[in-house]
Structures are given as C-alpha cells and as structure tokens.
Amino acid sequence: MSLPVSKEAIVGEGVAKGATETRRVTRLIRLPEVQHRVGLGRSTIYRWISEGKFPKPVPLGGYSVAWAEDEVEAWIATRLK
Structure with missing residues (x-):
C-alpha cells in the first residue's frame, strides 16, 4: 500500500511563488x-x-558515460576566447 505523495515530491523541488528565474536542467x-x-x-x-x-x-x-552539456559548452566557449 502506498501513501499519497504531493505533486512537488514527484516533480522535484517546488517552485517558489513569484520566482522569475527559469530552472535550467543539465542535459547529458x-x-x-x-x-x-x-x-x-x-x-x-x-x-x-x-x-x-x-x-x-x-x-x-x-x-x-555521458558529459554534462553545459560543461562541454563552457569548454567550447573558453577555446573561442
């Protein structure tokens, strides 16, 4: 038998009301x-x-294995400078 789970627990962290920043998910x-x-x-x-x-x-x-997309993009950006 499972207990009821809140939507925030399923999705992850809850979003604070009034938050204006978008949450970026790291892609592998x-x-x-x-x-x-x-x-x-x-x-x-x-x-x-x-x-x-x-x-x-x-x-x-x-x-x-996989690489974090943002780390690879940051590496590319440093090479372009």
Missing part, C-alpha cells in the same frame, strides 16, 4: 554528440581528459 550528451560539437576524435577527447584539458564524463552505469 553521449560521445558521438560531444565529438560532433567539439570536432575531436574519441582518442583525443580521452587523452585530453587524462591530461586535465577536457571535462570528465559522468558515469551512467556499466560502461556507459
């Missing part, structure tokens, strides 16, 4: 998308990760 992107965005190959990306030159991926479970 997989290696092919990262390669497309940065124009680098798999080997270069992983080598630069080990050298501290590229954002580290987030483990998803098993052997699956």
